[in-house]
Amino acid sequence: RKEVEQDPGPFNVPEGATVAFNCTYSNSASQSFFWYRQDCRKEPKLLMSVYSSGNEDGRFTAQLNRASQYISLLIRDSKLSDSATYLCVVSYKYIFGTGTRLKVLA
């Protein structure tokens, strides 16, 4: 089993839709979790950290479920500019998932 697993997608959603991605991890001792965004042919950039109590940043909500060992990212009111690959990251060695591709359609 991979240490960090994501559905590669692609997720094709219309503008304004709500979409959610999950990411499962295998190491129960993992302490830090992140979501990164990577645009085509660009480097990854931090979207948000994931805190135990869940956290929100505008249209984005991240949650952690330690019992089931997964993190999630919810995007509300999708915009065309949200089209990208979303990577989940689990420390301590910053293990990346393979990424989930999102395409928001006009």
Added chain:
Amino acid sequence: DVKVTQSSRYLVKRTGEKVFLECVQDMDHENMFWYRQDPGLGLRLIYFSYDVKMKEKGDIPEGYSVSREKKERFSLILESASTNQTSMYLCASSFEVTGELFFGEGSRLTVL
């Protein structure tokens, strides 16, 4: 702004050549990382370093070595390049052990 600079955006090398990929960060970060990114496989950690002259293996260190003689510089070395090392190489740095990673723009290496 944090800047992570990778020396070459595109390289073409021949099988058996020695290849150096250089990475420099300007924010006095303790931690530096080398990843490779391949379609369908995502980012895979090759090596990382938490301090000068210190290195730890990541998930795929075979065929690679690293050097960190100065805090701001982390070099990836392919002693004898092979075609299966054709990939996008990404360098990153972070201030805290579990802090935000800042990436360079990447170096696309083609080994013929």
